[in-house]
Amino acid sequence: MSAGNIDFLCELWACSLAQYGADPPFQSHEMLYKTIDSSKLGDIPWQSFSVTYQGPRPASNVPPWMEAGYDVWFRDPRKVVENMLGRPDFQNELDLTPYRDYDKKDNRRYENLFSGDWAWKQATKISKDPNTHGSTFVPVILGSDKTTVSVATGNTEYYPLYASIGNVHNGTRRARRNAVVLIGFLSIPKTNKAFSGDAKFRHFRRQLYHASLSAILQPLKDGMTMPEIVRFGDGHYRRVIYGLGPYIADYPEQVLLSGIVQGWCPKCFAFPDDLDGGDPLLRTQALTETYVRAFRPTTCWDDFGIIADVVPFTNDFPRADIHELIAPDILHQLIKGVFKDHLVDWVVEYIKAEHPAGDAADILDDIDRRIAAIAPFAGLRRFPQGRGFKQWTGDDSKALMKVYIATIEGHVPTEIVRTFRAFLEFCYTVRRDVITEDDLTQLEDALSRFHHYRTVFVDNGIGNPASLPRQHALPHYIYMIRQFGAPNGLCSSITESKHIQAVKEPWRRSSHFNALGQMLETNQRLDKLVACRVDFDARGMLEDDLASVALRDALARRAKRLLQNSFEEASSPSDHLLICEGRTRTLEDKDCAEAAGSLVRAVARVNGKELLAEVKLATTRARKRARTLPALAAELSTPNLVALTRRFLFEYLNPTDYRLKFNIPIPIAECPPAPRKIKVVNSAISTFRAPSDQCGSGGLKRERIRSTPLWRSEAPRHDCVLTIVDESRPGTLSMEVARVLGFFSFVVDKKEFECAVVHWYEYYSDERDEDTGMFIVRPMYTPSKARHLAVIHVDTMVRAAHLVPVYGKDFVSEGLSHYESYDTFDAFYLNRYIDHHAFELL
Structure with a gap:
């Protein structure tokens, strides 16, 4: 809300209290801001450091990027993690130890990060070290992605860095409950066109990125080898060991993170012109370092896709391998990548290749009319003009996925329709909240059918799936699910949605002149308000009815007992409701009497x-x-x-x-x-x-x-x-x-x-x-x-x-x-x- 609107709201508040001779708690926006700023809850101040180029310079015509300084703003990630661990509303939604989950048929289930093999292996390493034995493992999940806030006024870009912890359940991380926190703004080096292709500039830009990440995360480093004592939301103190967890990023960001050549896979050594051929080795930090020491930089580039002069930031921290930590990305790899950028475009190319220009135009128009004629449904985005719009968003791609397969049937061969079916079944299965071994078998079957039927495009000279890294990423999903649990808790859609609250809305609220400082202040105040709300609620300060408090506490105790059992052991439909709601917040957003059984x-x-x-x-x-x-x-x-x-x-x-x-x-x-x-x-x-x-x-x-x-x-x-x-x-x-x-x-x-x-x-x-x-x-x-x-x-x-x-x-x-x-x-x-x-x- 703008300062002027806050002032007007305070005036309305004062008018409503005038008849009682009382004053509102805030007279103006200045008083409100002063009150928020004085709060110590969630108070993690912003810091900055500046980076400059320190390498050799030419004798004349020095590029401007060599003279410029690049500011990086950040907050102490250690304090951010401690605040997250100490939140009372997360106490029932944190995993303290890795686990392996099996159903009644002894079928393994993958859900949260701690249900996967990666967290298990990390905890095993920690337990074998006498200095860290018995400590709670706290992996720090990172995510970053450039975002544009204004195209019309100078292409204003920001590079936010987010952090979460792997102990938090996937559903909590997705639910916009501040389990993903803005911890920094990375610098975006720019130069004029004359130097944009300079190899030195590209190298400086890559290394600036990794050096900035390493510097921001330094406060966590000591806690990665020696335990620290942290107070958790349940009031208990525990010894914790930090570690770097999965990194949420789209493909261009994955290339930058892993220090590989564009077009190569960040997870394996598959060749870019035949990504799906053979059974390539998985990339590891140790193997990369061996190749860099053994071969010339040009050989590393050409034969292994390794940029030899890039040192990934994970090399500065223990138990961290960037190739292992690359997380699956449903939004950019599957929805925006394979579906929107590949399959939909290939259908258009196929129709144009198989039919005369006039007939192809008629068919494409009919597909658009079919899309526009789809019946309305709650939450379904409509396309009155079909699929022929210029600016695609992630929500557009998701909406089109829901109806597209039926609109092309009859205009394309059966093999193309079945290609879409196999892909959709893969995409929807991998998006499940809980994935079992049976689901992994279904994924393998869907992937096999997808690879089989998509050859119809190759046979007709359309597309080259063997050179598309985002399609190549599909076979890695089964391995990554076993490592990190269900991918929906690590998807870049989480950070994309965070852009709105952390970057775009604060930017719109700013004066647009030196906006970053204003955005940092807005984010800090919002985080303090969230921390105050959590603390007030935990203290019972937001309750106004003692009877409802007693009823909610009784229901909360029952919900807690039910959460420890399965749905089959619940005795009534109201018990099922308590289980569902107990996993959100113990019925605090519901009418307790209704939730208790009137439904x-x-x-x-x-x-x-x-x-x-x-x-x-x-x-x-x-x-x-x-x-x-x-x-x-x-x-x-x-x-x-x-x-x-x-x-x-x-x-x-x-x-x-x-x-x-x-x-x-x-x-x-x-x-x-x-x-x-x-x-x-x-x-x-x-x-x-x-x-x-x-x-x-x-x-x-x-x-x-x-x-x-x-x-x-x-x-x-x-x-x-x-x-x-x-x-x-x-x-x-x-x-x-x-x-x-x-x-x-x-x-x-x-x-x-x-x-x-x-x-x-x-x-x-x-x-x-x-x-x-x-x-x-x-x-x-x-x-x-x-x-x-x-x-x-x-x-x-x-x-x-x-x-x-x-x-x-x-x-x-x-x-x-x-x-x-x-x-x-x-x-x-x-x-x-x-x-x-x-x-x-x-």
Whole structure:
């Protein structure tokens, strides 16, 4: 908030207290800033050092970069780590020792960093040293990436450096709870075009980067060989040994970090013109040093991809090997790299190569129309103009991944569609919150199919996968998962999202003149506020109701006990909710009474896993909508709605009637009378556990299911849902797909029924489509060609479903709206790529 807005807010606050003769705690922004600055909580001051070139200079025409000074700003990483270890809200979300996790079938599970082999090996080394034996290992995770805050005003760039600790769980690191902290701004050397290609300048730029990192991390070095005593969030003091953990970086940053030549792999010695050939050796620090000593620099460059005059910063620290510490990067390697930069572009090239220019343009236009015609879905980014936009973001790539495979089918060969299927299955599997050995087998199978089918591009002279480092990185994922746990806790999307809070928003708030100092001050104040909030909450200072405090404490104790057990040992649906919420923050963001058991939850088993889901209607009655069943029947053009509701009541009140088991029609005269009054709403809220999605460390996700006669003043919108019908059927087939025509509720004998009138869909086959990997569904109709309708209780719903038309080879008509998608096509793919929960469920 700007200083002027803070002043205005203080004036409003003063006005509200004037009638009581009281003053607000802050009179102006100066007083507020002074109060924040005086706080000792989270107080880690910024420091700086300057670097200059010290090498030989030419006698004349000295390049300007040799004369310039390069400032590096940083905060003491040791104090940052100590603050993180001492946070009370992290005490249940820290691993103190590496572990190996197995399920009931003795199948190993990889999740947090400490579940992998790397942390285990590091702890083993620490335990064998008498000086460090018994100490808690604290690996420092680093991440850096240039970011541009302004292109129009001089291409203003910053180079932030972030730090986290490997003890923190992956979900906590992803949940934006300040488990990733800004610790520095690296310098960005620049020069004029005449010297930008100078080998000396490139060498200075590389070594400045490594020297800066080494200098920033020096306060941690002593604690890497001799234990230090640190107070943890649970109040206990422990001996800790620091170490350098995985480094989060995209490919250009990985090249700079590992001191290799562009185009080579930072993990292995595969040749850049045949990255997928043979079984190359893994790079190690010891092997690199051996090659540098044994061969000339030109030989190292040409034969091994090693830049001999670069000394990685990890060489200055014990137990650190930069090649080993390169982390997997889902965002830049898979989503932005393989999908957006490679596969999507290759499809365009293939179509242009296989068809005359006019026909190719028509096909590409039709693919864009298909993308634009995709039905809306909660959280799905729309592409009104198709995929032909100039500036791609990571969110754009993720959104296009969800729908792209169905839009190209019919316009490209089957092999290309199957290439996308294999890649999507690899990408969604590797993104899981917990990855098992069975999942690693699936990854190997998907990778094998991807390599097999992508040859269709090579055979047609399009692309050269053997020289693409980001595609080559895919085989390394299985090894890195075993080393570091699930990759979603080390993805560069974490640092990308941190850019917004730590760099871009503070820059926008600054005067844009010498902005870095203002940005540093803003970050320091924000960190102090976070530290104060955590401390106040831990002391109980933010509670205002003693009764709610006692209830929350009781629930917290129960949640803590449940967290030590499995879901199968929990006794009730409310226990499951406590487990989910306990992993976020022990119910502090929920109404405790509601969380304790007032929620009605559907608990079923799909694919052998317990499925937790809840669907509740919106609380606000829809304006200008029906108040009786006959009126709603007329509004929805469903003349038999009253009869459907009466049959629903019979089935609900008489679940054991033998006629229901054998699908014998129930005479309408035997059904209870229909309710006189109803309450119609335009949406329902689905809550389900989806830990692999970006929904917080507790794993609970909410999405809105809409059924409204007018959405955004454009057209009606009626979403689809998944409903539990027959748990005895295998996997996805235990659920049916239905389109919600309307939500309503009514009261019978003092019991409220929350219902929906739906149009059923049926599966085209009991097997997935071989090309896309998705089930195909189609609308159901009666023998008289009427829609197959029913009234169902929302308790049977699991979550929203997204359907993508089976376009085939037909072209989509111009002007087809995405609101007309469900009414226009006869068959649809049940989209398992719409999010990670749907992928696991379907």
